[in-house]
Amino acid sequence: MKTYKVVLSLLAISGMFTACIEDDLGPLRKDFDQVEEVQYDYAATADSMQNSLYSLYIAQDGVFNFNPGGNYGNYWPNAHALHVYVDAYSRTGDGSYLDKMKKLLHGIRDRNGGTYSNVFNDDMLWLGNACVRAYHETDDAEYLQVAEFLWEDILESYSDVFGGGITWKKDTPNLKNAVSNGPTIVLATRLYRVTQDEKYLTWARELYDWQKANLVDPQTGLVWDHIELIEGEPTVKKDWIFTYNAGTWIGSGLRLYQITGETGYLTDALQTAESAMTRSELSTEGILKNEGQGDGGLFKGIFVRYFTELIQEPAVSDGDKGDLVAFLNFNIETFYTSGLRRPDMLCGPNWRQLPGDQVDLSTQLSGIMLMEAAALLQEEGVLE
Numbered sequence: 242m243k244t245y246k247v248v249l250s251l252l253a254i255s256g257m258f259t260a261c262i263e264d265d266l267g268p269l270r271k272d273f274d275q276v277e278e279v280q281y282d283y284a285a286t287a288d289s290m291q292n293s294l295y296s297l298y299i300a301q302d303g304v305f306n307f308n309p310g311g312n313y314g315n316y317w318p319n320a321h322a323l324h325v326y327v328d329a330y331s332r333t334g335d336g337s338y339l340d341k342m343k344k345l346l347h348g349i350r351d352r353n354g355g356t357y358s359n360v361f362n363d364d365m366l367w368l369g370n371a372c373v374r375a376y377h378e379t380d381d382a383e384y385l386q387v388a389e390f391l392w393e394d395i396l397e398s399y400s401d402v403f404g405g406g407i408t409w410k411k412d413t414p415n416l417k418n419a420v421s422n423g424p425t426i427v428l429a430t431r432l433y434r435v436t437q438d439e440k441y442l443t444w445a446r447e448l449y450d451w452q453k454a455n456l457v458d459p460q461t462g463l464v465w466d467h468i469e470l471i472e473g474e475p476t477v478k479k480d481w482i483f484t485y486n487a488g489t490w491i492g493s494g495l496r497l498y499q500i501t502g503e504t505g506y507l508t509d510a511l512q513t514a515e516s517a518m519t520r521s522e523l524s525t526e527g528i529l530k531n532e533g534q535g536d537g538g539l540f541k542g543i544f545v546r547y548f549t550e551l552i553q554e555p556a557v558s559d560g561d562k563g564d565l566v567a568f569l570n571f572n573i574e575t576f577y578t579s580g581l582r583r584p585d586m587l588c589g590p591n592w593r594q595l596p597g598d599q600v601d602l603s604t605q606l607s608g609i610m611l612m613e614a615a616a617l618l619q620e621e622g623v624l625e
């Protein structure tokens with residue numbers, strides 16, 4: 242548990258009051274330090290943020306609105322809301338989350354026309370990954386069934402255009418994004434872990450090789466957003482670099498290393514993590530960059546999820562782990578002291594400052610993911 246020392250200074254007492262009592266008590270001490278220890282409990286903060294999310298954003302059918310009292314928050318932020326429910330249930334064992342998780346899952350389906358199938362492959366990928374995590378924590382077979390259904394649906398968007406890869410949407414055959422491939426690799430490794438079916442590992446390897454060859458800067462490990470056909474020529478969007486694409490690439494390499502033992506995967510993950518900590522494309526003076534609200538509000542939380550897993554990997558050297566922990570801890574402490582508005586427990590896209598009047602669901606979810614990561618690492622003794 243993190244302990245801070247709050248130093249209070251009393252300035253010199255002057256004037257007639259001093260003159261009257263100095264003779265009896267001797268010369269007054271002009272200033273002194275009073276030390277008060279304040280302990281920050283990240284698990285309690287995560288609980289408070291979870292409660293705030295539920296009370297402010299929840300709709301009657303168990304899904305979340307985009308703003309407090311507003312309209313439905315769309316498929317993919319709600320998929321990440323399932324992720325944060327799983328975080329809380331895994332951490333607390335509180336059975337009340339089980340009902341919330343199931344209502345949210347069914348609510349996403351019902352709000353999507355009675356099906357989990359979506360034109361956006363990345364939307365389905367976020368939900369598929371959350372469902373495998375939910376299955377792992379609950380042994381509820383429905384979550385695995387949904388994940389397997391989504392996997393098969395997503396694979397229909399694989400093609401030989403650009404030599405492989407998954408399209409961003411079902412109707413964009415000439416556009417393939419990091420966000421539709423990195424999370425596919427992660428989902429494949431999750432499903433392999435659960436089922437031991439080699440087809441998932443084969444897909445994970447193939448898609449990893451494709452993304453590395455087409456959407457990852459070999460010099461820095463930064464992940465380019467997409468490749469598309471423009472005037473008949475394959476064109477890579479190299480100036481769009483976002484935290485969430487770095488996060489899923491880290492998660493992809495880490496998982497393939499854990500499954501195969503091949504150190505090249507771990508080296509790739511560490512290279513991208515290093516660039517995320519040091520390069521202006523992803524962070525500014527040690528804080529993950531402000532990517533705005535809306536879709537961008539969720540990006541940092543996704544990055545934090547997979548960056549945290551890299552910290553937990555025993556094969557990471559002490560030196561590298563120290564750098565990773567220091568970076569994440571600085572983001573956590575900055576967010577805790579400067580970016581979290583109390584008592585409503587809301588946050589903005591800039592973790593260095595308090596939020597404005599409106600906080601999108603996506604942005605709030607990122608803050609919760611950060612605090613859940615802090616609580617997890619504090620429980621494991623990685624953070625004090």
